[in-house]
Amino acid sequence: MPETFIDSGTVPIAIRDFGGSGRPLLLLHGAGGNLAQMMALAQHLRAAHRVVAADLRGHGRSGDGTWGWDEVLADLAAVTDHLALAPPAVVGVSLGGMVAALWAQRHPECPGAVSLDGNPPPARPEQLAGMDPEQAATELAKLRAIFDGMAAMTAQPLSAEQVAAALAGQRAMAQRYGAAPEGWAAAFERNLVPHEDGRSLLRPGPELTEQLREAMESLDLIPVYRDTRCPLLLVLATENLPEQQAFHELYAAYRRATAEHLASLDNPSLRVRHLAGASHAMVAERPQELATLITGFLGTAASD
Numbered sequence: 001m002p003e004t005f006i007d008s009g010t011v012p013i014a015i016r017d018f019g020g021s022g023r024p025l026l027l028l029h030g031a032g033g034n035l036a037q038m039m040a041l042a043q044h045l046r047a048a049h050r051v052v053a054a055d056l057r058g059h060g061r062s063g064d065g066t067w068g069w070d071e072v073l074a075d076l077a078a079v080t081d082h083l084a085l086a087p088p089a090v091v092g093v094s095l096g097g098m099v100a101a102l103w104a105q106r107h108p109e110c111p112g113a114v115s116l117d118g119n120p121p122p123a124r125p126e127q128l129a130g131m132d133p134e135q136a137a138t139e140l141a142k143l144r145a146i147f148d149g150m151a152a153m154t155a156q157p158l159s160a161e162q163v164a165a166a167l168a169g170q171r172a173m174a175q176r177y178g179a180a181p182e183g184w185a186a187a188f189e190r191n192l193v194p195h196e197d198g199r200s201l202l203r204p205g206p207e208l209t210e211q212l213r214e215a216m217e218s219l220d221l222i223p224v225y226r227d228t229r230c231p232l233l234l235v236l237a238t239e240n241l242p243e244q245q246a247f248h249e250l251y252a253a254y255r256r257a258t259a260e261h262l263a264s265l266d267n268p269s270l271r272v273r274h275l276a277g278a279s280h281a282m283v284a285e286r287p288q289e290l291a292t293l294i295t296g297f298l299g300t301a302a303s304d
Helices: 035-045 069-082 095-106 133-154 160-177 181-190 206-217 222-227 242-263 287-303
Strands: 003-007 012-019 023-028 049-054 089-093 113-116 192-194 200-202 232-237 270-275
Touching: 003 069, 012 035, 012 069, 023 035, 023 069, 023 095, 023 287, 035 049, 035 181, 035 287, 049 069, 069 095, 089 095, 095 113, 095 206, 095 222, 095 232, 113 287, 133 200, 133 206, 133 242, 160 181, 181 192, 222 242, 232 242, 232 287, 242 270
Parallel strands: 023 049, 023 089, 089 113, 113 232, 232 270
Antiparallel strands: 003 012, 012 049, 192 200
16 A cells, blocks of 8 residues: 655654545554554455555654644644545544544544544543542552553663564464454564664654653543534443453443443433443454444444
């Protein structure tokens, strides 16, 4: 697929145009990912949409820049203007889903937006419905320690042997989800940049990773969902990733709290779908089903 760099005014944004003759759709990946991870979903969506996927700033082959929601939304506005996509539907997973929801809030002319489990990570005890506050604080501290360790790892250059082991891990994970192993390996390699000593660094780096975490932890999406006036669909996971099983009580409490907040909203533009049997990796698990769900939602929104 053709790949282009678009100057957003502050950083170059890498995009891949998958084509398609339907209404334009902007497709956004999650934190630590890149547009290559959206290949399978993009291919399924091409039947109904002209699909353009982007590397968010600090990811893949896009440029580095301070992470701020306003800056990221400006990047995407530059992409839509350059390609004359306006107004595109916007679909994102995880971090990309948060961006899609913010785009929907700020662009009432948007024909539709879809957030695929675009929830910030739990960060405060009050976000955990029915969980003892002391236990919640303890579990959140453990979770943060894991995130700290992951962030520290991104600061360390990877040797050729470590890259090879990581690629093998990506291929094994792809097989677990029934995805194409080489596609997952290519997506991992897309986030590697050469280091001066011949080793490789993994993007996003530690500084941007910390900015991302702070931005997500401070983001309250409930007012966004309440105020959005364009059609917005939230597709929420109902199962844990294997890596989340050690925190199953925490994530169950977080999902309960999220469901309670959403149930309290009265917004006819908002739709919520709890996807039975799906985890946060739903894009890898069920791309065809998600594409059908997305195109159906956007088709209905266009006819209303």
